[in-house]
Amino acid sequence: HGAIPACANKVLLTDLLRDKWGFNGYVTSDCQAVSNVQKHDHYTNLTNETVMAVLAAGMDTDCGGFMGNTTMAPLLKEAAFKPLVQTALERLFTIQLRLGIADPVAKVPWAHYGAEVVNTPAHQALAKGGADQSIVLLKNTNKTLPLERKKAMSLAVMGRLANATTNMQGNYFG
Numbered sequence: 269h270g271a272i273p274a275c276a277n278k279v280l281l282t283d284l285l286r287d288k289w290g291f292n293g294y295v296t297s298d299c300q301a302v303s304n305v306q307k308h309d310h311y312t313n314l315t316n317e318t319v320m321a322v323l324a325a326g327m328d329t330d331c332g333g334f335m336g337n338t339t340m341a342p343l344l345k346e347a348a349f350k351p352l353v354q355t356a357l358e359r360l361f362t363i364q365l366r367l368g369i370a371d372p373v374a375k376v377p378w379a380h381y382g383a384e385v386v387n388t389p390a391h392q393a394l395a396k397g398g399a400d401q402s403i404v405l406l407k408n409t410n411k412t413l414p415l416e417r418k419k420a421m422s423l424a425v426m427g428r429l430a431n432a433t434t435n436m437q438g439n440y441f442g
């Protein structure tokens with residue numbers, strides 16, 4: 269493997285995201301990503317090494333449960349983990365408080381928003397615009413595309429995922 273997993277990568281999460289780009293929020297791992305640092309990527313060997321690696325890199329919360337109570341309770345007794353956990357919690361709670369999570373519902377202006385406010389034609393157009401801008405087009409050299417159904421032709425699909433049709437659905441296809 270040899271690479272540093274994203275949620276354990278200090279250059280990515282701290283040096284670039286926070287220091288260079290000025291990100292002032294909290295970072296949540298992808299689901300199971302922290303577990304993968306140890307069990308799939310073999311970047312670390314022990315649970316405490318894994319937690320230390322991701323927190324020291326700048327990740328704040330774990331989607332996936334690796335850093336649940338069973339893991340974290342004993343680690344919180346170790347001095348090396350306390351400042352890392354403190355920093356992660358400060359980032360998380362700062363954003364949550366700024367968003368009004370602890371405020372009375374009556375004081376949160378968006379607490380009663382429903383689909384009529386957030387699913388408007390303007391919001392749908394904005395979402396479609398973002399999707400449209402993210403599309404990757406193929407270069408249509410010699411006007412090869414679109415392929416013609418009526419024409420007899422062969423198409424080669426190569427590479428390690430050539431026969432992995434479920435992967436084409438994305439990794440959350442269930």
